[in-house]
Amino acid sequence: MELLNLTNVSKKFKEVQALKDVSFTMKPGIYGLIGPNGAGKSTLIRLIATLDKATSGVISYGDKHIWDIKESYRSLIGLMPQNQKGYGNYSGLAFMYYMANLKGISKQEATIQVNALVKQVGLEESINRKIKTYSGGMRQRLMFAQSLLGDPKIIILDEPTAGLDPFERIRLRNYISEIAENRIVLIATHVMQDIESIADKVILLNKGNIVFEGTGFELLETLKGKVVEKFIEVHELPNYQSQYRVSRVYKYESKYLIRYIDETAQGDKTPTFEDAYLYYMVDYDANI
Known part of the structure; x- marks a missing residue:
């Protein structure tokens, strides 16, 4: 069983640091690479797929640098790029x-x-x-x-459910689950729902840095006690939005039921992947 290893991988475009010392290891299974637009997901995919070279660091498959075995390595990759165009006829x-x-x-x-x-x-x-x-x-x-042509051992899916309705999202996720055995499947997306039910590991990438790596259970455990729901008056909402990461707002008659993250509250609500995305990805300041 060959492993795909990234060790201190960085990529810089002129003055822009797209990736900063990214390290993780993948064995057969489904990996969710999560991050907002501009987080570095597509850059990382290009490096893994040998479409671009890292500025520094090493990507290896087995015990060999992928650029030393470029042709044989590429034959192992199946890539589903984002927004594939040009084949309409x-x-x-x-x-x-x-x-x-x-x-x-x-x-x-x-x-x-x-x-x-x-x-x-x-x-x-x-x-x-x-x-x-x-x-x-x-x-x-x-x-x-x-x-999937050629029975590749490494499948890379870049925003595979972009623009799909909920039914098609579910359908495609089911297909992904079916083909994952004995393969490394990397799903790059900014939609947590795409991976929460199928990913063996979750990698959260923000501004070129890995901010979390682990199982979905481990991810939600990091938010245990930090998620709160409460009723507030309508006029109080701006104040809560300026102080906390507010993930949901429900209107009930003349009040709001809000869900938010508070580091000190010791809340009793079960965290969700949406809460986790907000916690790790949103740059918290008074303008949120």
Whole structure:
């Protein structure tokens, strides 16, 4: 069982420090890479996929630097990029064969894999249509299917549920769970719901730094006793928003029921992944 190791990985673009001494290890399983836009998720994905080189630090697969085994390493990767464009006039089937050819898969083997993957993601009835006629969910399922061509050992999914309705989100999450056995699956997203039910490990990235790494249970444990719900008068809301990280506001007749994070309150509410995102990702100041 080969491990993917990142050791003190940094990336700088001119004066912008996109990643700062990022270190973690991945073995087969599902990893949720969480962070707001601009946190460094896409930069990290590009480094892992050998689309760019780190400014400093080492990424290794097994005991070898990925750039020393670049071609053999790339054959192990299945990448679902964010907002894939430019193939609208291809049929879904032609696109799958095109991607199989780029991966060096023989036509005979490609036919076997394409047929199986198209069935797996439920695109049998639309696979001969042009991609530009696909709904957002169909397009994402197609892009997910192509990432599995060649039976890669490392699957990288960049914002896989972007623009999808709740039903399609659930559907795609189920597909991801199905293919995770004996593979490293890295899901980069800013939507906590995408990973809370399927991720074995959660990595929170903010401003190029890892601010948390662990299981979902361990993540929620860090907020134990810090989540509070209470009724307040309507006019009190701005004051609470200026003092605390307020995650939800419900209106009940003439009052608000608010949910917020207070480091000292010893609250009794069960933390959620949404609370955790707010706690670790929002830069708390009086302007929130």
